[in-house]
Amino acid sequence: MAAGARSVPGIxxxxxxxxxxxxxxxxxxxxxxxxxxxxxxxxxxxxDNVSRGTELGRRAKAIMEAGGLVSDDIxxxxxxxxxxxxxxxPGFILxxxxxxxxxxxxxxxxxxxxxxxxxxxxxxxxxxxxxxRRLTGRRSCPQCGKIYNIHLQPPAREGFCxxxxxxxxxxxDDREEVIRERLAAYEAQTRPLVDYYRARGRFHEVxxxxxxxxxxxxxFRLLDTAAPGAARV
Ligand code: AMP
Numbered sequence: 001m002a003a004g005a006r007s008v009p010g011i012x013x014x015x016x017x018x019x020x021x022x023x024x025x026x027x028x029x030x031x032x033x034x035x036x037x038x039x040x041x042x043x044x045x046x047x048d049n050v051s052r053g054t055e056l057g058r059r060a061k062a063i064m065e066a067g068g069l070v071s072d073d074i075x076x077x078x079x080x081x082x083x084x085x086x087x088x089x090p091g092f093i094l095x096x097x098x099x100x101x102x103x104x105x106x107x108x109x110x111x112x113x114x115x116x117x118x119x120x121x122x123x124x125x126x127x128x129x130x131x132x133r134r135l136t137g138r139r140s141c142p143q144c145g146k147i148y149n150i151h152l153q154p155p156a157r158e159g160f161c162x163x164x165x166x167x168x169x170x171x172x173d174d175r176e177e178v179i180r181e182r183l184a185a186y187e188a189q190t191r192p193l194v195d196y197y198r199a200r201g202r203f204h205e206v207x208x209x210x211x212x213x214x215x216x217x218x219x220f221r222l223l224d225t226a227a228p229g230a231a232r233v
Contacts, residue, residue: 018124067181124208
């Protein structure tokens with residue numbers, strides 16, 4: 001469990017919905033620090049497989065570079081395996097999954113098989129122009145995963161991570177041509193999940209257009225009251 005995390009049973013399964021650039025990854029890292037539940041980012045898992053040159057990475061690479069979605073079967077299998085790990089027992093934060101209605105149905109079935117409750121779902125809604133600014137300015141540390149934005153949250157030394165001085169990277173799919181494809185995939189395939197989960201309860205909206213620390217404060221307020229195991233001790 002991360003330093004400073006609460007010694008509580010956990011926050012259960014949590015799903016972060018939102019367009020690329022909405023801040024799911026940045027905010028998930030804040031929740032990890034506060035609640036100790038692991039962040040399960042399917043995008044990070046694919047990037048890790050691509051960099052290690054695995055068979056999974058080989059299959060995902062071209063799709064990711066084009067801004068498309070990896071097939072549901074591959075993603076669902078990868079997530080189910082990950083959720084069986086011991087660190088997921090008290091709860092986990094899903095970032096970037098589910099991204100399609102069939103994935104949401106698969107998640108429901110996986111949780112049922114595991115005897116887990118339905119997820120708490122938080123949608124980070126963000127103004128389109130803010131999304132574009134966040135995506136084009138995003139840089140990340142390949143070593144520790146810290147996320148920066150050259151316009152909004154630049155590192156102290158341009159191009160280098162504040163934590164470990166590693167040169168920052170610009171994700172290949174954060175280039176403008178690919179961003180357009182990713183946002184189109186979001187609109188067509190992921191946005192319908194907002195209605196899907198709204199109809200199933202345990203659904204909350206948080207204004208993702210705010211500054212990062214204001215979003216974090218809203219999330220803490222929400223989770224400290226909405227998730228039974230998450231109350232501060
Ligand atoms: P992300 O870091 O969440 O923006 O994901 C980067 C890329 O990985 C996406 O543009 C997709 O190509 C792929 N990916 C990540 N999660 C999923 C998912 N749940 N379903 C399909 N493709 C995914």
